[in-house]
Amino acid sequence: MTDDDLSTLIGSDDPAVGLRAVGALHRLAEQVEAAHIALARREGWSWEQIGDALGVSRQSVHAKHGKAR
Amino acid sequence: MFERFSPASRAAVTGAVGDARDRGDRRVGTEHLLLAVLREGEAEVLLGATAAQAREAAADLDRRALTAVGVDTAGFTQKGPAAKRKSPAFGSGAKAALSRSLAIAVAAKDKRIEPRHLLLALLERDRPDPVAELFAALGIDPTEARARFLPR
Numbered sequence: 300m301t302d303d304d305l306s307t308l309i310g311s312d313d314p315a316v317g318l319r320a321v322g323a324l325h326r327l328a329e330q331v332e333a334a335h336i337a338l339a340r341r342e343g344w345s346w347e348q349i350g351d352a353l354g355v356s357r358q359s360v361h362a363k364h365g366k367a368r
Numbered sequence: 369m370f371e372r373f374s375p376a377s378r379a380a381v382t383g384a385v386g387d388a389r390d391r392g393d394r395r396v397g398t399e400h401l402l403l404a405v406l407r408e409g410e411a412e413v414l415l416g417a418t419a420a421q422a423r424e425a426a427a428d429l430d431r432r433a434l435t436a437v438g439v440d441t442a443g444f445t446q447k448g449p450a451a452k453r454k455s456p457a458f459g460s461g462a463k464a465a466l467s468r469s470l471a472i473a474v475a476a477k478d479k480r481i482e483p484r485h486l487l488l489a490l491l492e493r494d495r496p497d498p499v500a501e502l503f504a505a506l507g508i509d510p511t512e513a514r515a516r517f518l519p520r
């Protein structure tokens with residue numbers, strides 16, 4: 300693969316722009332995760348069910364979202 | 369080092385950590401510091417840009433970066449803080465800016481680190497530090513801005 304092919308494939312040839320997009324996506328994922336875990340909890344999902352849906356352990360999702368700050 | 373910070377500077381640093389945590393960022397970066405420093409008022413006047421303008425410019429850079437990699441987030445609005453209970457640590461750029469602000473205050477023979485020292489330290493950051501991109505997006509020339517309020 301040439302550098303030009305790579306640029307076309309990833310949509311940007313400026314690392315500053317591409318890495319900024321990664322940061323923004325991470326932020327977005329955190330915000331969507333928090334909102335939807337709160338929704339699932341309100342609807343009675345267990346931490347285990349939420350962990351399974353996210354592909355992580357019950358412990359890790361509870362440690363991160365368990366108690367209000 | 370934090371005992372050298374004035375109350376306003378301390379509020380800015382604490383605010384930057386809180387912003388980073390609520391937004392779901394993994395590290396406190398120089399952009400968070402700038403937005404928080406601008407909220408302390410004095411820096412807004414010195415820089416000629418408001419915290420609201422800087423926040424909007426940063427959001428615009430995000431949107432453009434996402435568009436560049438083919439992601440359209442136009443329909444997304446944040447519904448609440450990201451549930452990160454642990455406060456994120458400072459990134460290396462933010463750490464460097466914080467210690468630089470102390471050196472700047474010492475050089476100016478100021479007893480405490482004021483928001484303007486933090487702002488000066490941020491203005492010294494070179495690309496590709498995100499805060500340098502943000503200054504550019506705000507139409508601010510960091511070299512010129514520093515020259516403008518250094519001889520005080």
